Amino acid sequence: MKASRIKITVEYDGADFVGWQAQNNGPSIQTALEVAIRSFSGEEQRVTGAGRTDAGVHALGQVAHFDLAMGIEPRKIVSALNAHLRELSISVLSAEKVPGDFSARFMATQRHYLYRILNREAPPAIERGRVWHVARPLEVPEMHEAAQLLVGKHDFTTFRSSQCQAKSPVKTLDKFDVVTRGEEIWFSLSARSFLHHQVRSMVGSLKLVGQGKWTVVNLKDSLKACDRKALGFNAPPHGLYLSRVDY
């Protein structure tokens, strides 16, 4: 019997995981999903995700695909997976059958990320582990203005991890908005694809702008340097969310 290709959308809290990708040093989201698939279907299937989120990074709408030989309605896949994921902070939001050549990774046209800073003196209790706590007030308009310098097609070498496996450091950033949301500051980014650590590197540098330690010109120079040593610093993973993937 010919297998069906299934596309799923997944929400997770990254705190308990070594990241999306299966690794030897602890539990991954990918492995948790593969175990859940095996548990309800008996099938050993590989799950491929749109974005390989790092340890501690969350997802509101990660997209992944896998094949399934058994005949089963997509909405029953959702409840079967969630039943087996009950003890974990992973939830399958939806499932649908897609053509056999669909790839969650290679066919994504836009990836959307959200980064949340809690900008108040007191540390988070309710949102502990889900926001980056910055106690000193940050200037949001300055950060938004600086972020616009990063929008467009650039060599993002400065904002790229040394472990990044992308062929080229040139990427096109389509959107980078910085807005106040109550006590939080939300950074919303969209691009076809991102370099490894790109979002966290850019948010870390923008924070310096928000503190007044960097000017907009400093950020521009940092981008132009095309040198990792010109980076401000990386924002921590637990404020970052893969919020949506478009196809």
Added chain:
Amino acid sequence: MKASRIKITVEYDGADFVGWQAQNNGPSIQTALEVAIRSFSGEEQRVTGAGRTDAGVHALGQVAHFDLAMGIEPRKIVSALNAHLRELSISVLSAEKVPGDFSARFMATQRHYLYRILNREAPPAIERGRVWHVARPLEVPEMHEAAQLLVGKHDFTTFRSSQCQAKSPVKTLDKFDVVTRGEEIWFSLSARSFLHHQVRSMVGSLKLVGQGKWTVVNLKDSLKACDRKALGFNAPPHGLYLSRVDY
């Protein structure tokens, strides 16, 4: 030296605690604060809260008071307490000196509660433990309409825990709004004071209205019955937040 009375506002995630009040069966918010006060000041002080939240119930703005003999600026109290609460999901948002006869419990003029339902098929991953998950769609306008029957001065015996210690079951509910917030439904309630389990009992009964199992008339009859047996059921604690207290 005369002690100062200190008023603090506190945020906490109730998941790890047996509730606000010190008990023998596990860690409480009250005890955690008393331990933190002792740790930085060396003083054994009793902390009194505005609302004795149950196990699992959260607070965005619980208010409490305590006395302190040592002379210390209020904003240093905030950082000292938070330094000692670092490992716990408790955060002190603010502190101020108040007159010696101030009582967080007895001088509150309004208590505001929020109840959050996540109303979607998939269980929560990010908001796990911070919302009540209801998979089937609920009718929000019907719930809001029914909630208005509970606003005003009533005998709330139906919505009162058998362990409630209040002298009278008659309370005045000033506000009960039910609105959609993305995938969530938010119930916002305000009153000078509430009976034990009153919010959870009312939300549990409104959920039956939202499901179409109860009509608005059923809810009215339930209130009029003044009988705990006429209750729909209690909503679980982990969707409930003490959001603000006014003086």
